Amino acid sequence: MKYYIGIDIGTSSAKVILMDENGKITGEASREYAIEEPRPGWKQIDPEVWMRGTDEAMEQLLEGCDPQEVEAIGVTGQMHTVVFLDENGESIRPALMWNDTRTKDMVSNLKEKIRRLPEASHVASIISTGSPAVNLLWLKENEPDSFHKMKKFLIGPDYIVYRLTGTMQTDYCEASTSSLCDLTTGTWSPEIRHLLDFPEEIYPEIKGTAVTAGMVQEEWRQKYGFGENVRVITGTGDNPAAAIATGCFARKYPVLSLGTSGVLMVPKSRIDFNARGKNILFSMDGKEISILVQGVIQSTGSSLGWWVKQILGTDDFAGETSQDDIDHLGESPLIFYPHLTGDKTIYGDPNLRGAFLGMGTDTTRKEMTLAVMEGICLAARQLAEVMCLTREEMDGLKVTGGGSKNEVWMQMLADVLGVRVQQMESTAGAGYGIALAAAGSRDGVSMERMIDHTVRIRKTFSPRTYNMGLYEKKYKKYQKIYQCYQEMMEE
Numbered sequence: 001m002k003y004y005i006g007i008d009i010g011t012s013s014a015k016v017i018l019m020d021e022n023g024k025i026t027g028e029a030s031r032e033y034a035i036e037e038p039r040p041g042w043k044q045i046d047p048e049v050w051m052r053g054t055d056e057a058m059e060q061l062l063e064g065c066d067p068q069e070v071e072a073i074g075v076t077g078q079m080h081t082v083v084f085l086d087e088n089g090e091s092i093r094p095a096l097m098w099n100d101t102r103t104k105d106m107v108s109n110l111k112e113k114i115r116r117l118p119e120a121s122h123v124a125s126i127i128s129t130g131s132p133a134v135n136l137l138w139l140k141e142n143e144p145d146s147f148h149k150m151k152k153f154l155i156g157p158d159y160i161v162y163r164l165t166g167t168m169q170t171d172y173c174e175a176s177t178s179s180l181c182d183l184t185t186g187t188w189s190p191e192i193r194h195l196l197d198f199p200e201e202i203y204p205e206i207k208g209t210a211v212t213a214g215m216v217q218e219e220w221r222q223k224y225g226f227g228e229n230v231r232v233i234t235g236t237g238d239n240p241a242a243a244i245a246t247g248c249f250a251r252k253y254p255v256l257s258l259g260t261s262g263v264l265m266v267p268k269s270r271i272d273f274n275a276r277g278k279n280i281l282f283s284m285d286g287k288e289i290s291i292l293v294q295g296v297i298q299s300t301g302s303s304l305g306w307w308v309k310q311i312l313g314t315d316d317f318a319g320e321t322s323q324d325d326i327d328h329l330g331e332s333p334l335i336f337y338p339h340l341t342g343d344k345t346i347y348g349d350p351n352l353r354g355a356f357l358g359m360g361t362d363t364t365r366k367e368m369t370l371a372v373m374e375g376i377c378l379a380a381r382q383l384a385e386v387m388c389l390t391r392e393e394m395d396g397l398k399v400t401g402g403g404s405k406n407e408v409w410m411q412m413l414a415d416v417l418g419v420r421v422q423q424m425e426s427t428a429g430a431g432y433g434i435a436l437a438a439a440g441s442r443d444g445v446s447m448e449r450m451i452d453h454t455v456r457i458r459k460t461f462s463p464r465t466y467n468m469g470l471y472e473k474k475y476k477k478y479q480k481i482y483q484c485y486q487e488m489m490e491e
Helices: 047-061 107-115 121-126 132-142 144-149 157-165 172-176 190-196 218-224 238-245 301-311 323-328 365-386 407-417 430-440 447-451 465-478 481-490
Strands: 003-009 013-020 025-032 070-077 082-085 152-155 169-171 205-207 212-215 231-233 255-258 262-268 278-282 290-297 335-337 355-357 397-400 421-424 457-461
Touching (some): 003 047, 132 152, 132 190, 157 212, 238 255, 301 365
Parallel strands (some): 003 070
Antiparallel strands (some): 082 152, 335 355
């Protein structure tokens, strides 16, 4: 029996999974770690922390199995986080995280400059705090000595591939979301490089996700007991990896992941620069390129977690709702605005914040909990609209992630969107997706067949006329909140 390992370098933990050649997960392990926050809004981490977490989790994962049967490894993880390496391949300083906001005062000026570039103006729409382009620029302007020592930058999971193999590269996903890439050609943009005055040699080579980056180096091979030719593929970001795991790519349907943030992923045949959302280039083999459009609601699970854990002081989210609530969804006048940590896709406003509207002395705890869930659903509807997705395209929306387990929330989402919502039974995430990619890099292996083991629909929720009508009225009110918020902030 051949085995494949998926490594997922998350924001707060390294997760590893072991998958057999039939697509069955046979083992899992993880290690948590902490990021550094030296100043408000600054988020960084020594990339070796990821490697130590991966190493410890890997040793646990391989207990009780024959490591000689491991054939390939895939690595995925947080997109955008940028690592700075010197001529010896050592990290110069902590990596700047995807959610670091130290560059918020630089973004708008950089957007304006990029908009003036004839061949690269489309990149301006995806520049945001945490983008590798602006983080590299911050390093150049604020830590010039470190910038001059840098010989190569890598994106999050690329660092683990480098540590395992000694080779440096990135994939089309990480390149296309870096704000340094020409999305029309899938190559590094010379115009942006000249604008930012970055040396050409600091850029890594772009390869296909399932292309072999290298073999596991001797030190790791001996430590884990691997055979001589364990391949490590280039890997990709966590959202495309999750799209593989959920069947989004293979079966061409939209998927909403309700995790810490809410990510709406839609495969497209071509790039549409008029629609909002991040166009992610993806290629398994480095030849055929697919498009995955991604839109984000930054605070979904984090909004609910804030409300349930910090405000209500409980971990029992399930106990805050019941099946009885389903018949009365939309009846409360209370509205929650869910943008507690700003917005990237709908408004591109990092300073946007949340609010409750319509509270009274008779407002109950239950109403406020349901309002938080409703606010996230209303944001999902607005996100789909600005991404120019029709109801026909959204019908049968597959939903995954921790939030998908709550049936009240799923029925609410169907009523707000006015489409059928399908609750996915699979809990396999990005780690499983990249293990599938590692297996798919082997001749004769069918990813489609392996996906069938985990991609199943648990339950379908259909929109109801009465509740749809209530949410239609509430959504019209919801859409006016941003303008009112802007006016208040200007005053």
